[in-house]
Amino acid sequence: MSLRLHDARRGGLVAFDPLPDRDHVGLYVCGVTPYDTGHLGHAFTYVSFDVLHRYLEYLGYDVTYVQNLTDVDDDMLRKARETGEDYLALGNRWVATFLTEMAALNWLPPDHYPRATQHIAQVLSLVERLMENGLAYAAEGNVFFDVSADPSYGQLTKMSSDAMLPIANERGNIPDMPGKRDPLDFVLWQASLPDEPAWESAWGPGRPGWHIECSAMASAYLGEQFEIHGGGADLAFPHHESELAQSEGAGAPRPWVSHWTHAGMLGFKGAKMSKSLGNLVLVRDLLRCYPGDAIRLYLIGHHYRSEVHYAEADLARAADVAATLRRACLRAEQLSPADPACADPSDLVQPVAGHRARFLAAMDDDLQTPDAVEQLEALAEIALTAEDDAVAAQAGWMVRELGGRILGMRLANVSAPEAAINA
Ligand SMILES: [Zn+2]
Numbered sequence: 001m002s003l004r005l006h007d008a009r010r011g012g013l014v015a016f017d018p019l020p021d022r023d024h025v026g027l028y029v030c031g032v033t034p035y036d037t038g039h040l041g042h043a044f045t046y047v048s049f050d051v052l053h054r055y056l057e058y059l060g061y062d063v064t065y066v067q068n069l070t071d072v073d074d075d076m077l078r079k080a081r082e083t084g085e086d087y088l089a090l091g092n093r094w095v096a097t098f099l100t101e102m103a104a105l106n107w108l109p110p111d112h113y114p115r116a117t118q119h120i121a122q123v124l125s126l127v128e129r130l131m132e133n134g135l136a137y138a139a140e141g142n143v144f145f146d147v148s149a150d151p152s153y154g155q156l157t158k159m160s161s162d163a164m165l166p167i168a169n170e171r172g173n174i175p176d177m178p179g180k181r182d183p184l185d186f187v188l189w190q191a192s193l194p195d196e197p198a199w200e201s202a203w204g205p206g207r208p209g210w211h212i213e214c215s216a217m218a219s220a221y222l223g224e225q226f227e228i229h230g231g232g233a234d235l236a237f238p239h240h241e242s243e244l245a246q247s248e249g250a251g252a253p254r255p256w257v258s259h260w261t262h263a264g265m266l267g268f269k270g271a272k273m274s275k276s277l278g279n280l281v282l283v284r285d286l287l288r289c290y291p292g293d294a295i296r297l298y299l300i301g302h303h304y305r306s307e308v309h310y311a312e313a314d315l316a317r318a319a320d321v322a323a324t325l326r327r328a329c330l331r332a333e334q335l336s337p338a339d340p341a342c343a344d345p346s347d348l349v350q351p352v353a354g355h356r357a358r359f360l361a362a363m364d365d366d367l368q369t370p371d372a373v374e375q376l377e378a379l380a381e382i383a384l385t386a387e388d389d390a391v392a393a394q395a396g397w398m399v400r401e402l403g404g405r406i407l408g409m410r411l412a413n414v415s416a417p418e419a420a421i422n423a
Contacts, residue, residue: 003059003364005052005228006305008236008260009156009244013366017258018061018227025061026226027053028218028257030235031113033070034094035079040281040299040310041266041273042098043105045232047296048263048304048367050107050408052228055363058406066221067110069095072117073210074172077196087197088117101283104292106408114217116208120199122216123208127188127201129250139179141191141204145246147184153245156260157237168238172210186242188212211242215250218243225253233262233305264302268310281310293326293409294319300369300407321377322409325399328380329411332396335389339397352394355379359402369407376403 003016018025029049032038046067056063070076071091080087102109116123127143130136135149147153154164165184169175175183187209192198198205208216218226231240240260247256265272268279286295298318302308332339341347345356355375362371376399383396403409 003055004366005259006261006366007258008240008262009255009257011158014259016227019225019258022223023062024064025056025228026218026222027056027063027065027228027230028214028222028226029065029067029110029229030214030231030239031067031069032095032098033073033075034091034098035076036094036275037280037282038094038098038101039266039273040283040286040295041232043101043283043295044266044299044302044304044308045230045263046102046107047105047299047408049230050105051300051304051369051406052230052261052367053108054406054408055367064112064222065108065110066112066114066218068214068217069113069115070210070213071115072197072207081195097284101287104287105283105296106292106410108408112221114221116213116217117197119213119216119220120208122220123212124189124199124201126212126216126246126250130188130246133249133251135245135249136188137181138203139181141206142177142179142187143189143203144177144180144185145188145242145249147182147186147245150245150249152248154241156241156244159237164237171234171238173238186211186238188246211239212246214239215243215247219247219252225256225258227257228259228261229257230261230263233265236260236262261304263304264307266308266310270309273310286315290315290319291322293322293411296407296409297322297325297373301373303370304367321373324384325376325380325403325409326411328383328396329400329403330396331383332393332400335393335396339394341394342397342401348398349391349394351382352379352391352398355382355395356398356402363406372402372407376407 004013005016007014032042053063053065076087076091080090136143136145168184173186189201189203189206190209191204191206197207244256248254267273268281271277271279273280298315301318355378359372359375362368379395379399383392383399386392400411404411
């Protein structure tokens with residue numbers, strides 16, 4: 001079997017097929033807008049894509065992972081105005097917190113972590129091409145994407161236009177922005193208010209719209225076409241739909257992206273976690289009581305596309321499992337030096353080989369991590385109870401190989417970043 005991965009545009013699981021004639025696989029995941037605290041829901045998204053990143057590398061692909069930083073937008077500027085802080089300083093503060101938390105969860109940092117404010121030239125060049133192609137219009141210092149001129153708008157999320165507008169409005173669209181012909185048209189370039197940062201453009205001083213920065217940064221680092229674009233499920237519309245329309249409208253080869261993958265939302269107390277509802281669970285609070293491995297294992301105990309409803313009892317159970325996995329690794333270390341059979345599966349004994357094969361089959365099936373974790377637990381059980389020391393050692397080393405390299409667990413004692421957060 002080989003990897004099958006969800007693609008929202010094609011509407012199902014499809015074989016992962018890297019683009020031809022490239023020496024790397026491109027993975028772009030929409031990053032945070034650092035104007036306020038992150039929460040466990042963000043961690044679910046980024047841990048999910050970290051597992052995808054790790055699994056692709058395990059399969060032998062050279063992955064270029066790009067995650068952007070939306071460091072100028074309406075939310076950032078509103079918050080900076082409220083707190084009297086410079087918007088870039090505000091962003092840097094929250095980015096530092098986010099990166100510390102993700103380090104505690106043992107993510108592989110992106111290869112590129114670009115900021116919107118440093119890619120204005122690429123944004124403006126995209127806007128110009130959309131104007132030339134008749135897909136955009138300027139009005140009152142703003143430039144809008146003309147949704148009515150693009151018959152393929154909606155190809156990603158397949159929503160009716162009636163369903164689109166209320167969701168767009170919930171997620172940052174301003175339907176009555178000056179100059180808009182249709183409330184669903186979205187802003188590519190936005191005139192700045194007098195107290196907002198502004199960059200020169202052919203349409204007057206302004207700043208990028210939210211969607212265009214991701215189109216610009218993804219192609220700046222990954223080329224005109226790339227393999228995987230991810231983000232939280234709440235970004236599918238309008239953000240990703242609009243990114244796709246902009247990039248293909250500006251001339252990117254179709255399809256711009258092979259796989260659109262979305263991580264499910266995380267809820268608590270019966271509602272999606274959100275600052276306004278006051279039901280946030282913060283990673284840094286959890287790290288005071290649980291090791292990073294436990295939090296990571298709790299998150300990947302759910303398939304990445306599923307909706308997760310947080311309950312601390314489930315996290316506590318994950319902590320027990322993480323401790324068992326760690327004991328299995330420690331037993332293996334006591335019994336033997338690293339087992340070379342873990343690298344050369346033809347030398348594996350049964351039942352270790354069987355659990356490894358089922359683990360990999362689960363991962364190939366659109367990253368069914370809950371099934372993969374079951375196989376790890378079975379291996380740990382063998383490591384801790386097998387009478388044959390050689391079998392026990394091999395099972396324990398396999399827990400480290402699969403749980404560490406692919407699922408990203410440390411399987412060791414509490415590490416430096418966690419200790420820093422706990423201090
Ligand atoms: Zn984005």
